[in-house]
Amino acid sequence: MLCVRAPGRVNLIGEHTDYNEGYVLPVAISLETRVHARPREDMHCIIYSDTLDEQAEFNLSAIPEPADLPSGFVRYVAGVAWALQAHTERTLTGVEATVCSDLPLGAGLSSSAALEAAFAVLWNTLDELHLDRLTLAQLCQRAEHVYAGVQCGLMDQAASLLSEAGHALFLDMRTLFTQSVALPPNWAIVVADTGKPRALAESEYNLRRAQCEEAAGALRIVLGKEIIALRDVSPEQAALYLPLVEEPARRRARHVIGENARVLEFLTALRHADAPRVRHLMLASHTSLRDDYEVSGAELDAMVNACLHAGAIGARITGAGFGGACIALVEKAQLEQFLHQAEQHYRQHASYEPRFYACEAVSGASVCL
Ligand code: GLA
Numbered sequence: 459m460l461c462v463r464a465p466g467r468v469n470l471i472g473e474h475t476d477y478n479e480g481y482v483l484p485v486a487i488s489l490e491t492r493v494h495a496r497p498r499e500d501m502h503c504i505i506y507s508d509t510l511d512e513q514a515e516f517n518l519s520a521i522p523e524p525a526d527l528p529s530g531f532v533r534y535v536a537g538v539a540w541a542l543q544a545h546t547e548r549t550l551t552g553v554e555a556t557v558c559s560d561l562p563l564g565a566g567l568s569s570s571a572a573l574e575a576a577f578a579v580l581w582n583t584l585d586e587l588h589l590d591r592l593t594l595a596q597l598c599q600r601a602e603h604v605y606a607g608v609q610c611g612l613m614d615q616a617a618s619l620l621s622e623a624g625h626a627l628f629l630d631m632r633t634l635f636t637q638s639v640a641l642p643p644n645w646a647i648v649v650a651d652t653g654k655p656r657a658l659a660e661s662e663y664n665l666r667r668a669q670c671e672e673a674a675g676a677l678r679i680v681l682g683k684e685i686i687a688l689r690d691v692s693p694e695q696a697a698l699y700l701p702l703v704e705e706p707a708r709r710r711a712r713h714v715i716g717e718n719a720r721v722l723e724f725l726t727a728l729r730h731a732d733a734p735r736v737r738h739l740m741l742a743s744h745t746s747l748r749d750d751y752e753v754s755g756a757e758l759d760a761m762v763n764a765c766l767h768a769g770a771i772g773a774r775i776t777g778a779g780f781g782g783a784c785i786a787l788v789e790k791a792q793l794e795q796f797l798h799q800a801e802q803h804y805r806q807h808a809s810y811e812p813r814f815y816a817c818e819a820v821s822g823a824s825v826c827l
Contacts, residue, residue, distance in 0.1 A: 460497075460584060464576035464823035465490045466567040467617035468649055468776045468785040470626055470728070471743050472721040474751055476611025478670050478714045479632040479687035481721040483639070483728075484613055485647060486621035487817035491559040491572040492826070495580055498552035503539070507531050508558040518543065518550050524605045531557065534570050537605025538577045541597040542587065550581050562813065564655045566775075566782025570606065571614035574598035575823040578619070583825055591619045591822065592634060609664050623821040628725060632689055642731035646793050647817045648786040650765055650773070650800060652757035653810030656781035663778050666710060666751065673711035676703045688714045706752070713750040717743060733771045736787065740772030753779025760807040761800075768799035788816075 465486040472482035501518040514532035516522055521540045527533050539550055557576075561569040578594040581587065589597070595615040602610050612631060621627045625638035641647075670688055678685040680699050685691060688711055691699075696715045700708050720739045727735035744762050748754035758775050765773035765786040776785040788796045797814050804812045 460495050460580060461826035462493045462495075462576045462580045462583070462823060463490050463826050464572040464579065464618050465621070465820050466561040466569055466572050467614055467621075468567065468647060468783070468817070469613065469617075470785065470787075471724045471739060471774070472613075472717060473743060473747055473775065474666060474670075474753070474778070475689075475714055475717050475721065476613040476629075476631045477609065477667050478674075478718075479689040480714065480718040482611075482613045482629050482631065483626050483721055483724060484617035484621070484629075485626045485641070485819045486617050486822055487567070487647065487649065487815075488820050489561045489567060489649070489815060489817060490820070491557060491561055491569065491576050493555050493557050493576045493580055495553040495555035495584075497584055498554060500552050501549055502552040503535070504554045505532055505535050506556045508556055509563070518552055524607070527605075531573060533605045534573045534601065535577050537601030538574050538598055539581065540605065541600045542578065542581055542589075545589075545593075545597055546587055548585065548587075551584050553580070553584070555580070562651055564782065565649075565651045566656060566777030566779070567649065568614035568618065568777065570602065571598065571618045572823075574601055575615060575618035579823045579825065592616070592636075595619045608660050609667050617822075619822045621820070621822045624819050626728070626819065628721075632687070639725060639728060641819055642728070644790050645731070645771065646788045646790045647819060648765070648770070648788050648793075648796070649776070649783050649815040649817055650761050650786055650804075651783040651813040651815070652761045652781065652804075652808065653812050654755065654757040654781040654808075656778070659778055659780045662753070662780055666753070669707045669710045670714060673703050673707040676707065677711070689718060691715050693719050709750040709752075713746045716746055737772040740774040740787070744774035747775050747779060751779070755779075755781060757781065757808045757810055758784060761804055761812065764800045764803035764807065765796075767803045768796045770796065770800070
């Protein structure tokens with residue numbers, strides 16, 4: 459029997475920047491998915507989700523097309539198997555596996571990336587594939603593109619596979635340079651789930667991505683072919699040339715360009731545990747996601763307000779948006795009082811059932827000992 463764990467993530471800052479070849483700063487959190495697996499003699503996979511009480515099967519010798527699989531968790535698992543087999547040109551070992559998770563589904567904490575990462579590490583170990591973590595993350599992303607139909611960036615899979623305990627993970631999505639950044643030891647990470655399930659997340663997400671590409675294309679005509687992605691546009695160029703781009707692509711681009719600059723500033727602020735600066739940057743990020751990227755909503759805004767009201771250092775949407783959770787940074791000494799006050803305040807302003815999780819920053823997916 460082999461057991462693998464893979465964490466979910468929150469993103470401190472750098473939202474919707476990854477697929478624009480920009481910067482992100484996620485943290486792997488102590489809400490995790492676990493897979494217990496027994497290898498089989500044949501190439502058959504029987505996967506049971508304890509969380510959903512659902513079972514599904516497929517065979518590795520002929521992995522079904524996504525449309526021929528039931529929607530839901532098995533698509534991610536089959537997708538990972540498909541991506542690993544295509545990359546290694548090998549057939550993997552069949553497994554009988556049970557999946558359990560304390561990651562809330564649909565809260566924007568990357569439960570799907572955690573599921574993918576767990577199975578990627580499982581087969582990497584079982585079949586001695588010797589693939590490095592970055593390659594595993596890229597193959598998980600490919601699985602998500604093809605088997606879940608979401609044109610996601612690499613942030614979630616990378617956070618689940620590459621993170622170091624006690625640290626955030628800075629990633630430059632163009633060069634794939636990564637660096638672990640220590641978190642101030644007296645700051646707590648709080649996931650504040652609005653209780654509002656994410657809605658239209660897939661179609662709206664893919665639409666945002668297309669709008670960013672449209673903006674980059676329009677700016678390339680003006681600024682030349684060195685503009686490959688929005689990452690290449692400076693805030694100064696944006697001020698001058700964004701008015702030439704049509705709405706809503708203009709506002710989408712303004713968010714991405716501003717957000718990339720905020721990530722770099724946030725790195726310095728975090729290293730100095732500069733609470734006022736961190737607060738300013740998180741709020742600027744939230745406002746930009748709300749007004750320019752249009753991925754917030756009444757509940758997410760209410761939750762950010764509740765967290766600030768309760769004394770958070772900073773708070774903002776985390777993940778794709780359209781419902782789901784916020785991230786708040788809180789002084790550890792004030793944690794209990796914060797949790798109480800934030801919950802009360804949110805309940806007064808929203809009708810969904812909130813959930814708060816004070817999380818540790820944990821290491822990326824691993825085989826359990
Ligand atoms: C989802 C995607 C990520 C990233 C975020 C937004 O979580 O999977 O790749 O784009 O949204 O920052």
